[in-house]
Amino acid sequence: MKKITKIEAQRRKGRYNIYLDDQYAFPISEDVLINFQIFKGMEVDDQLQQQIQDADTVSKLYNRALNYLAHQLRSVAEVRTKLAELTDDEQRITEVIERLQDQQLLNDQRYAESYVRTIVNEAQKGPGAIQNQLRQKKITANEIEAAIQNYYPITTQIEIGQKVAQNQLKKNHRESGKMAVDKTRQTLYRKGFTAEVIEIVMQEVVDDSVYADDQENIQRIAEKYWHKFRAEETYKRTQKTKQALYRKGFSLDDIEKIISELN
Structure with a gap:
């Protein structure tokens, strides 16, 4: 048996150094000091010392977790990963996680x-x-599904999808109508809207106004490519311009018409 001969407060508030038989042994937190009713002259065997040190490990992890949670909500996995930076003792980490969940x-x-x-x-x-x-x-999948059902019903998905689609159509107003529609659809997919919602949204936001500027746009874009390919002989220049306009989503009839004007 060893005897606690000194309990020394650290500069860090709430932390103490424990001396056994006049030799520094280990540090502990204030809550461990209180929970184990540690006092000068107390006798400590190897088993009790290990229990005290294990409790201090849990105390440090718990306080670190509290600091981590103080700024924003965290998932269990995030807290577990954070605590794993301090220790590889999975049992102690689990103790802290369960304590936080109970609270x-x-x-x-x-x-x-x-x-x-x-x-x-x-x-x-x-x-x-x-x-x-x-x-x-x-x-978990069940937790995700429950949260979406409760706070993101399909009516809200459609409403938000329409706002996203309308903003995207405005951004692409200098493209062909078809290109603007295709890019808008792709944006909705990329942002995580379902195929069902996308179809409903597109039916709501796409009308004749989307294609209203096609003639003006094809004129501007065709002149740009016609100038870009000016070093080519006429046939190649025409073909490359047609291909570029087709990739931009303009109709074949409109392409043929503008090319004839450029020639």
Whole structure:
């Protein structure tokens, strides 16, 4: 048996150094000091010393987790990864995770719901993007689905999808109508909207006005490519300009008409 001969406060608040038989032995936190009722003159065997040090490891991990959670909500996986930077003791990490869950400081369902609400408020992404992000955070499929059903119903998906589509059509107004529509559709897919929602959205936002500027646009774009290929002989110049305009989504009739004007 060894005896505690000195308990010394560290400069860091809430931390203490323990001396056994006048030799420095190990540091502990204030809550461990209190929980184990440690006092000067207390006898400590190897088993008790290990229990105290294990408890201190948990205490340090717990406080680090609290600091990590103080800034924003985190998933269980995120906290576990953070604590793994401090120790490879999976048992102690699990103890801390379970303690935080019991205190409702860590809850993946609440995390998923908060994330969904944030995405809905930003009005930029569809449910697919949410699913991908939450999967990376190791949120379960059931938790993700419940959060989306509760906070991102299909009516809201359509509403946000229309806003995204309208903004995208405006950005592409100098393209051909077909190109603008194709790019808008691709944007919706990329942002995680479902095929069902995209079809509904496109039916709502695409009308004749999308194609209203095609004649003006093809004139401008054709002149640009006609100038670009000016060093080519006439046949190649014509073919390359036609190909460029076709890739831009203009109709064959409109292409033939503008080429005849350029020639």
